[in-house]
Amino acid sequence: MEDITSIRRSLQLLCVIAIFVTAYFAKDLVLPILMGFLLALTLSPLMRTFGRAGIPSGISAVVLVGTAAIAILSLIGASAGTVALWSDELPQMGIQIKAKLNGMAETVETVRRATEEVEKISEPAGGTQEVIVKQPGFLDSAMTAGMKLGGTLVVSLVLAMFLLASGNMFYIKLVQSFQTFTGKKRALSAVYDVEKRVSRYLLTITVINAGLGLCVWLLLWLMGLPGAHIFGIAAFVLNFLPYIGGVIGAAIAAAYALITFDTVGYAMLVPLGYMTLTSIEGQFVTPWLVGKRLEINTVAVFLTVVLWGWLWGIAGALIAVPFLVVFKVVCDNVEALQIFSHFLDSNIRTTNGDIADKATIEDSLHAT
Incomplete structure (x- = not known):
């Protein structure tokens, strides 16, 4: 029996690896x-x-x-x-x-010059021959990326x-694939629940991100930053990246503000305002509109963004969280995947599904 269990787990691990390898190359x-x-x-x-x-x-x-x-x-x-x-x-x-x-620039320049001096000292007397590989031009790279996009x-x-x-064609086909009435009913209920919860979440998040982009646009426009609409669009797209997207957008806005405004102090108000708006959205607006039903712990969110960003780059990072939400809702409705749903949840729940309070958690730890 133990041998069969070990073989089953090994096959499951190989299937997971095969899925990620296929996703990487396909x-x-x-x-x-x-x-x-x-x-x-x-x-x-x-x-x-x-x-x-x-x-x-x-x-x-x-x-x-x-x-x-x-x-x-x-x-x-x-x-x-x-x-x-x-x-x-x-x-x-x-x-x-x-x-x-x-x-800061002078410090960086000093370090660079010192590094060059060390490299010159370590070079052989006869010198070395430098081979330069010509890279594709920016226009060619942009056209290639644009065509793929x-x-x-x-x-x-x-x-x-x-x-x-x-x-409902695919729903009907799914129901027809089950033999018993109980199986048909459970499958149809699960599918409708997945569609309802995920679609509402994705649509709500899209509307929230659009509102955030509009607010960023208006704020930077009022501050006199040229091309403020670009940063509004960037805020809309980058906010699909929790935690990381706001930092990236604020950093880009800060760099552009530095070359636009005369003083560094006023330029730093741009990223400060940007981060303020994203903080308000993340701490108040999204929890109020989305609610607690689809909460996922921050560790799972961060690791998912890193994983899909490594697999598919920026596109993978942007769709990582929506994909994780879909997976979480599927796990909630499939009994065999309940263990994954438990680990992805941001709360610790009791056996009847209620959120456990602090005292219950401490009692469970002491009992263990």
């Missing part, structure tokens, strides 16, 4: 499919509303996905020109930042449209 295939499913889940509450109004699912799917496509293209179009202009001025921006932070978005949008237009 990024270009899996990523748009995953994004398409997440987009379909996000739009499903609106799809239900259109259905109750008597609008056919095909028309509703085209309208919703078309609106989402227009919104995405509008965001890209609104930021593309300014971002391209900034990319051409990056060297000059770096020089200006060094000039503002003169003391465009292809990913097209596949995701088309897949989401087909999923929404199919209505």
